[in-house]
Amino acid sequence: MFENFTDSARQVILAAQEEAKNFNNNEIATVHLMLALHKTGDEFIQHILDITENTSDNLREIAEKGKGEIRPTGHIPFTEEVKTIIRFSSFEATKNNSLFVESLHLLYSSITFIVYKKYFTTPSGEQNGV
Numbered sequence: 001m002f003e004n005f006t007d008s009a010r011q012v013i014l015a016a017q018e019e020a021k022n023f024n025n026n027e028i029a030t031v032h033l034m035l036a037l038h039k040t041g042d043e044f045i046q047h048i049l050d051i052t053e054n055t056s057d058n059l060r061e062i063a064e065k066g067k068g069e070i071r072p073t074g075h076i077p078f079t080e081e082v083k084t085i086i087r088f089s090s091f092e093a094t095k096n097n098s099l100f101v102e103s104l105h106l107l108y109s110s111i112t113f114i115v116y117k118k119y120f121t122t123p124s125g126e127q128n129g130v
Contacts, residue, residue: 004090005101012036012103020076024068027079031063033110040103052111081117085109 002010015036020028037045038056049055078086088109093101 004093004099006103008040008042008103009089009101009106012040012106015039016082017076019063021071023063023066024071025063025066026068026072026076028076028082029066029079030081030085030110030114031059031066033082033085033106035059035063037103037107037110042103045103045107048107048111052114054111054114081113085113088113 002013005013012033013036016028016032019032019035020026023032025032034049034054035056038049038059040046085106086109089101089105092105092108093099098105
């Protein structure tokens with residue numbers, strides 16, 4: 001599934017899995033992916049996350065609210081949201097004539113998804129007709 005991902009993008013996925021485990025969650029959610037993007041060390045990614053109010057502290061606070069009781073073991077699946085972000089990342093790479101999905105594609109797709117969800121869907125998740 002991740003053969004067209006760069007090493008850094010794969011590292012983001014692996015770090016997201018670790019974040020899910022650290023918060024005792026049974027699925028890799030968007031918040032775990034965003035926390036993993038913070039760990040890339042890429043200053044541009046850090047800056048974009050910070051100016052969009054997705055600071056490491058804010059994200060950890062969100063993840064802490066959903067912390068589970070027991071640390072999961074083995075394979076941890078993605079939420080449907082993260083699956084959508086990953087698909088969109090692949091689409092963005094292709095659209096930009098890139099053979100590989102990079103960390104920036106994951107960042108762009110994550111933020112796009114969050115903005116779409118915040119402004120273009122109802123609280124129940126339905127599209128609001130905009």
